[in-house]
Amino acid sequence: MRNKFIEFRNVSFRYSDEEPWVLKNCSFEIYENEWIAIIGHNGSGKSTIAKLMNGLLFPQEGEIIINGQQVNEETIWDIRRDVGMVFQNPDNQFVGTTVQDDVAFGMENRGFPRAEMVKRIEQNLTAVGMQEYRLTEPHRLSGGQKQRVAIASVLAISPKVLILDEATAMLDPKGRMEIMRTVSNVQEEYKLSLITITHDLQEVVQAERVLVMNKGEIWDEATPREIFAKKEALREIGLDVPFVAILTDELKQAGISITNEPLNQEELLEDLWTLHSRT
Structure with a gap:
């Protein structure tokens, strides 16, 4: 039986006192080595969940437990060692002049020995099929290639959870397929918890479990097959079938x-x- 790795306990969040609640009393669990997809229409609260998991935001009500620790300002750096995140626009995550420099950046900040950095650069670029581009400037890459480098950069610091927040939204169909194939291989090889956040139901078929968000609340939680069976209900909450x-x-x-x-x-x-x- 797998252990719980992430717990949301009655979590509510809003961006200001004048605005409505973005999340309302949300409770759910994510387990070690589990692939879970979080889906919902724009504004349903799914990306806010991602930011709360990574300590970019803190809940106004309830608590979030990650790897046994409550997420707060004191634990935030421990949490971020465990939780890696890839965003919608990979250009916002690039800091290096070459692909290998970018993968090295997070390790440099954490004081990794040079020999270990060299090893991890090779290992993680190979894992995402980008080893041949290690000396390429990131701006010369396609959108799908940039996302694969962003994934390699996160994997290099050995997170226990990888979050993809709308990571395929800016890609064409071929690029989306490449990224989903990449993350499937990565999840199998690294045995980490994988959380894919999307509004595209085509991307969730490989997940073990799906969390459906609607207007800041958990609308349903089930396997992909069980979710897809509710076609009319999904359409009613603004999701394409x-x-x-x-x-x-x-x-x-x-x-x-x-x-x-x-x-x-x-x-x-x-x-x-x-x-x-x-x-």
Whole structure:
């Protein structure tokens, strides 16, 4: 049984006393080595959750526990050693003149020995498929390549949690696929907790669990398959339904008895082939 790594206990937050609550009495848990997706429409509170996890914000009500410590001003630097974060725009995270300089930056700030830095630069650029670009200037990279370097920079300091906050929002479909493939490989290799925050339901199929936010509250919490089954309800709270789910409904309405809720094209094709084999 896995241990709890992050706990939100009745957390509420707003940016000022004059503004409405962005989060309202939110409670949930994230476990070691778990991949969880947090989804919701713009303004639902999901990115605020990410900033609270990393100590960029502090709750007005409730408490947040990470790796056994309450998040506050005294523990913030310990928390940030455990929690790494990749933002929507990778350009905001680049500080080095070359890719390897950027990956080295966080380690330099933490006083890593040079030999260990060299080893980790190679290891983490290899993990995200960017080792051939180590001497490249970051501004010469594509959007997807920049995000992979940003991920490598965070991994270099050995976090126990990796948060991707809308990390694919500025990418084209190919770039999004590359990043999701990269984070899947990284999560499997490094055995860390992975939190992907997005409004795109296509990106959550690989997660073990999905947390759905709506108007600052937890609307639902379930597996991707269980969430995708609630198509109409998802539309009502402003979330697009994946194409595979739409196609599955159309096939059912046409009299094709698909019993499962396919998560992707491969599962849908397998279901159709099984039906065909029986006829």
